[in-house]
C-alpha cells in the first residue's frame with residue numbers, strides 16, 4: 001500500500017497502477033475509520049481492481065461553530081486498517097495540498113440542499129462538492145463509493161457527476177450498524193456511556209415509522225410527530241425527523257404507491273450530532 005500526501009505523488013502512484021490496466025475505485029473518507037468505512041473499501045474491491053482511499057478532514061464542510069478542531073483523527077490506526085482492507089493507495093493530504101493558499105471559486109447548489117442536513121448546515125454540501133470534485137479530478141477514478149448513511153450527500157454528488165460530466169460510476173454502500181442498530185459513525189466516539197445506550201433510539205423510531213407506512217398509513221405526519229416527542233422525552237434534541245422525496249429531497253406529506261422516499265433524522269445527544277435514514281419504496 002502506498003501512502004501519499006501531495007497531488008503530484010498521488011498522480012504518480014495512480015499512473016503506475018493504471019499501467020497494469022484495470023478499474024480504479026475511490027473511497028473518500030474523513031478518517032477515524034470504522035467498519036462502515038471498511039465496508040465501503042470492501043465493496044470498492046468488488047467493483048474494481050484497484051482501490052484508492054482518501055483521508056482528509058475537509059475544513060470547507062464545517063461551519064464556524066462545528067467540530068472541525070475536535071473531529072477524531074488517528075492516521076496511523078487508519079493506515080493500518082486500510083492496509084488490512086487491501087487498499088492500494090491512501091491519499092492523506094494536508095489542507096495546503098488540496099486547497100493551496102487561497103480558493104476563489106466555489107460550487108453553488110440550487111436545490112437538493114434546502115432540507116435535511118443542507119437545511120441545518122449552511123454551506124455544508126458546497127464544501128462537500130468542492131472536495132469531492134477535487135478528489136475526482138486528482139484521482140480520476142472509474143468508480144466512487146459513498147455510503148447510504150449520508151444519503152443527501154450521495155444524491156447531490158450523483159447530480160454533480162451528471163451535470164459536470166464526470167465519467168464516474170457511483171456505487172452506494174448500505175449503512176453498517178452496531179448490533180443494537182446504531183449506525184456506525186466516527187462521531188459515535190463522542191458519546192458518553194449513557195448517550196451511547198440511548199443512541200439506537202433514532203433508528204428504532206425510523207424503523208417504527210417505516211413499518212407503519214408499509215402497513216398502509218397514508219399520511220405519516222402524526223406518527224412522525226409522536227416519535228419526535230418520544231425521542232425528546234429520552235433526551236434527544238431533534239434537528240429534523242421527516243419524510244422526503246428521494247427525487248427532490250423536499251418534504252412529503254402524502255404517500256403514493258410506486259414512489260420512493262427517504263425517512264431521515266438528525267438528532268443531538270448532548271453535543272453529538274447523529275444522522276440516520278431508511279430508503280422506502282411503496
Ligand code: AMP
Pocket residue numbers: 028029030031035036037039040145146147148149150173174175176177183184185186
Ligand atoms: P465520513 O468519513 O464520515 O465522511 O464518511 C466517509 C464515507 O463513509 C461516506 O460515504 C459515508 O456515507 C460512509 N459511511 C459513514 N458511516 C457509514 C456507515 N455506518 N455505513 C456505511 N457507510 C458509512
